[in-house]
Amino acid sequence: MAVARDFRSEHRNVIAVIGDSAMSGGMAYEAMNNAGAMDSRLIVVLNDNDMSIAPAVGAMSAYLSRLLSSKSFMSLRHLAKEVVSHFPKPLEDAARRAEEFARGFVTGGTLFEELGFYYVGPIDGHNIDQSAAGAENVRDSQESGPVLIHAVTQKGHGYLSAEQAEDKWHSVAKFDVVTGAQVKSKSTAPSYTSVFAKSLIKEAEADDRIIAITAAMPSGTGLNLFGDKFPKRCFDVGIAEQHAVTFAAGLAAEGMKPFAAIYSTFPATCLRPGRA
Numbered sequence: 001m002a003v004a005r006d007f008r009s010e011h012r013n014v015i016a017v018i019g020d021s022a023m024s025g026g027m028a029y030e031a032m033n034n035a036g037a038m039d040s041r042l043i044v045v046l047n048d049n050d051m052s053i054a055p056a057v058g059a060m061s062a063y064l065s066r067l068l069s070s071k072s073f074m075s076l077r078h079l080a081k082e083v084v085s086h087f088p089k090p091l092e093d094a095a096r097r098a099e100e101f102a103r104g105f106v107t108g109g110t111l112f113e114e115l116g117f118y119y120v121g122p123i124d125g126h127n128i129d130q131s132a133a134g135a136e137n138v139r140d141s142q143e144s145g146p147v148l149i150h151a152v153t154q155k156g157h158g159y160l161s162a163e164q165a166e167d168k169w170h171s172v173a174k175f176d177v178v179t180g181a182q183v184k185s186k187s188t189a190p191s192y193t194s195v196f197a198k199s200l201i202k203e204a205e206a207d208d209r210i211i212a213i214t215a216a217m218p219s220g221t222g223l224n225l226f227g228d229k230f231p232k233r234c235f236d237v238g239i240a241e242q243h244a245v246t247f248a249a250g251l252a253a254e255g256m257k258p259f260a261a262i263y264s265t266f267p268a269t270c271l272r273p274g275r276a
Helices: 002-007 020-024 026-036 060-068 071-084 087-106 110-114 128-140 161-166 190-204 222-230 240-251 266-271
Strands: 015-020 044-047 118-124 149-153 210-214 234-236 259-263
Touching: 020 190, 026 240, 060 240, 087 118, 110 118, 110 161, 128 149, 190 210, 210 222, 210 240, 222 266, 240 259
Parallel strands: 015 044, 044 149, 118 149, 210 234, 210 259
Antiparallel strands: none
16 A cells, blocks of 8 residues: 555555564564565554563653654654764664664564664553654654554453453453353354364374364364363464464375364455555
8 A cells, every 4th residue: 555655656644553463474574574675654553462572661661652753853863873874884883783772672673673664662552642642753754664653552451351351352242341241142052163172182082193273263263172182282373374274284294184273264354455
């Protein structure tokens, strides 16, 4: 979308929102590697709701996030780069490495900087004022290349039932708002998931070459039960369906019997392009 905008000589921001789980899949890195090599204005918002990339933010982190995303800091950073460019080559390289290391040490953004993105964060995604200020500063900046805003959030934030059971509240049926109890239709027939899990466990008890693979959906596919029984023969590769299938192919080529369980609609949903 950003490239199409550039071809049409339009002036608007293109924003992509990704979750921290997307960082376990190859597509996020492939796209960021591509975007980082182009001088094209693109804003990526990383919603980190697992607190896995950065610790909880405090007052100093919030201050640094706003400072690092401000127009004045960006201008100062560009000025510093212009100054050190007149240094002898060894000093210029040393100054550049020191500046990037310092920013990476403070913000954890070294990885994204190396991919060609200007890193802003971590920002408290539940602090509306801070989030708005960071987004507005990035919007109004003159940074020509891609920018990544790292927003740290908590899944189910503000609703105790969801905070205490993230997996159960990933997708919900009808529920009681006060108690959090979910109302699900009862069925006398066993679920496909339970039948699959029990059957695979039974086969695996008789054949130690059977290995189970899931792409961040162990409970939804029943492989959580398989994993409880055979922890060393169950692999969760994260939201990386392409890798799950290739991983299975490699195991099969070596004589193992892999079972890759993936929702039939899941990859299509993840990869479907959207527009805001």
